[in-house]
Amino acid sequence: MIACHFQMHIFAQHILCIQDDLSQIRFIDFWQDVCAQASLIQKLDAEQYALWENDSYEFLVLFFATLLARKQVLIAPNRVKDLESELAEQGIYFLSRQQVITQDSPATFELSTLNLDERFLTQAQVYFYTSGSTGQPKKIPRTLRQLLNEVQGLNQSFDLAESMIAIATVSHQHIYGLLFKLLLPLASGCSFYNPQLAFPENIVAAQRKLARFQLANYVISSPALLKRWTSDVILENCQYVYSSGGKLEAGVRPWLNRPIIEVLGSSETGGIAHRDQDDALWLPFANVDIQATENEELAVKTNHAFSDDWILTGDRVQLVEASNSKSTFKLLGRLDRIVKLEEKRLSLDAIEHKILSLNEVIDCHVLLVEHEHRQILTCVAVLNAEAQSALMQGTKASFVTLLKNQLKDKLESIAIPRQWRFLPQLPRNAQSKLNKQAMQALFKPLLLPVVLAQQNSADQTVYQLAFPPELECFKGHFPNFPIYPGVGQIGFIQHFAKQVWGDLAWCNGYEQLKFQDLIKPYSEVQLTLQRKLHKVYFEMSSGELKLASGRLLFELNQQDHLEHQVETGATHV
Numbered sequence: 001m002i003a004c005h006f007q008m009h010i011f012a013q014h015i016l017c018i019q020d021d022l023s024q025i026r027f028i029d030f031w032q033d034v035c036a037q038a039s040l041i042q043k044l045d046a047e048q049y050a051l052w053e054n055d056s057y058e059f060l061v062l063f064f065a066t067l068l069a070r071k072q073v074l075i076a077p078n079r080v081k082d083l084e085s086e087l088a089e090q091g092i093y094f095l096s097r098q099q100v101i102t103q104d105s106p107a108t109f110e111l112s113t114l115n116l117d118e119r120f121l122t123q124a125q126v127y128f129y130t131s132g133s134t135g136q137p138k139k140i141p142r143t144l145r146q147l148l149n150e151v152q153g154l155n156q157s158f159d160l161a162e163s164m165i166a167i168a169t170v171s172h173q174h175i176y177g178l179l180f181k182l183l184l185p186l187a188s189g190c191s192f193y194n195p196q197l198a199f200p201e202n203i204v205a206a207q208r209k210l211a212r213f214q215l216a217n218y219v220i221s222s223p224a225l226l227k228r229w230t231s232d233v234i235l236e237n238c239q240y241v242y243s244s245g246g247k248l249e250a251g252v253r254p255w256l257n258r259p260i261i262e263v264l265g266s267s268e269t270g271g272i273a274h275r276d277q278d279d280a281l282w283l284p285f286a287n288v289d290i291q292a293t294e295n296e297e298l299a300v301k302t303n304h305a306f307s308d309d310w311i312l313t314g315d316r317v318q319l320v321e322a323s324n325s326k327s328t329f330k331l332l333g334r335l336d337r338i339v340k341l342e343e344k345r346l347s348l349d350a351i352e353h354k355i356l357s358l359n360e361v362i363d364c365h366v367l368l369v370e371h372e373h374r375q376i377l378t379c380v381a382v383l384n385a386e387a388q389s390a391l392m393q394g395t396k397a398s399f400v401t402l403l404k405n406q407l408k409d410k411l412e413s414i415a416i417p418r419q420w421r422f423l424p425q426l427p428r429n430a431q432s433k434l435n436k437q438a439m440q441a442l443f444k445p446l447l448l449p450v451v452l453a454q455q456n457s458a459d460q461t462v463y464q465l466a467f468p469p470e471l472e473c474f475k476g477h478f479p480n481f482p483i484y485p486g487v488g489q490i491g492f493i494q495h496f497a498k499q500v501w502g503d504l505a506w507c508n509g510y511e512q513l514k515f516q517d518l519i520k521p522y523s524e525v526q527l528t529l530q531r532k533l534h535k536v537y538f539e540m541s542s543g544e545l546k547l548a549s550g551r552l553l554f555e556l557n558q559q560d561h562l563e564h565q566v567e568t569g570a571t572h573v
């Protein structure tokens with residue numbers, strides 16, 4: 001078993017981080033970097049800082065440097081302008097790498113005296129900012145001691161080789177990516193590959209690049225990526241593939257040539273359990289105790305959660321006693337998805353199960369929304385290719401009637417959703433969790449295309465967008481042949497650009513605008529935004545078809561622009 005403690009490898013000469021160009025950063029170099037940054041961060045006034053860094057290594061340096069400087073860390077789920085404003089109202093600002101102004105002041109922290117003892121681990125406070133099951137943001141506290149406990153629990157539960165390289169398709173900004181990609185290697189003396197990868201082919205390409213290190217690897221991924229796997233993508237030198245953030249679809253495992261370990265957990269509880277087969281029972285992690293309440297709710301007690309007491313999860317379970325090991329359990333659905341409609345108790349999980357039994361539907365999410373001062377059931381559905389074609393060739397009303405007629409034999413009338421929206425996939429955030437707020441918005445006046453997925457880097461953002469026919473811009477343009485007008489496209493491009501880069505004020509010009517093809521209802525479009533000073537370059541495409549391109553010229557908020565320059569290294573402070 002690998003020994004796990006951050007202190008053990010401070011002076012280690014072996015590799016912690018492998019960059020995209022295969023350059024390497026040793027453990028000792030990393031901790032030296034942490035000490036230098038901690039000495040600068042300690043001089044800052046605030047006691048709590050938000051952390052958002054696309055680069056995993058930079059994130060890890062600032063994470064430990066901030067804690068070492070006796071500051072609290074809030075792990076942000078994104079860095080859009082709305083969240084920046086919301087946190088600023090609480091006096092919480094985003095932190096970036098500090099630049100040395102003068103060499104006169106001595107460093108507060110030195111590698112030779114660095115001591116990550118129990119006192120430090122216990123007082124180092126981290127907050128995970130999560131929407132939770134209700135969609136309302138909340139801050140979940142964890143200490144570094146609790147995070148290390150979780151890493152040690154993972155180590156006890158999985159028989160990992162002593163020397164490994166972690167490869168991730170998920171963000172380190174989420175607790176799952178943070179633990180598996182960064183903290184587990186840091187505590188066990190393993191390595192991580194710095195880039196976050198986007199496609200199955202990228203994973204195999206990275207494994208081939210890393211083969212020169214002659215180390216096995218493990219892959220940290222999500223159901224959203226794994227369901228796109230094909231049998232011709234063959235993993236190399238891979239011990240395990242991990243999946244978390246949602247339920248792995250049945251039938252995905254045979255496409256991969258390595259075992260997939262599903263991980264169940266939440267920001268409140270940390271990791272709870274794991275399994276390696278579609279219908280297998282869930283096995284709790286080594287340091288997790290479980291029990292079921294009278295109403296079959298799963299309760300969890302572990303030394304890595306924010307509370308030492310039992311924590312209710314909202315999951316309905318059936319416990320299965322095991323003779324020689326811990327009890328395992330079967331998930332039965334969410335208790336918080338039991339709703340009352342016209343005095344009738346309905347399970348949204350059960351309704352979804354019946355809808356998914358229709359041949360036309362491959363994924364769906366049922367929700368309760370306010371409509372004309374009363375609540376109604378609605379459904380966001382993903383159709384197979386044949387059904388999608390039938391929808392586009394006919395009318396939405398006739399297609400919905402077809403689905404409702406089939407459901408009459410499966411559900412009572414009140415449980416059949418009244419309103420429907422159809423998307424190419426359910427919208428998810430960067431951690432592969434369902435974006436419930438986006439789906440609620442589908443049943444209100446719809447002013448912007450739906451963000452199905454989003455990938456951020458320092459000066460580029462890529463959106464996957466859906467254009468449901470309910471969008472306001474389709475109405476009247478034109479009645480018998482709706483298309484999304486160019487002025488509307490410029491409008492939402494401005495909106496997304498200003499959301500990503502907070503120093504953009506208003507758009508005062510355009511250059512080289514080209515609208516090469518039409519955006520019609522039900523289109524799925526990739527929008528790429530690239531930032532160069534006050535210009536935002538955009539390109540939209542659908543598959544191989546290029547739809548539009550050009551660049552927008554923005555005025556800048558000067559104070560925000562100065563902060564952007566500092567964060568991107570354009571100037572020094």
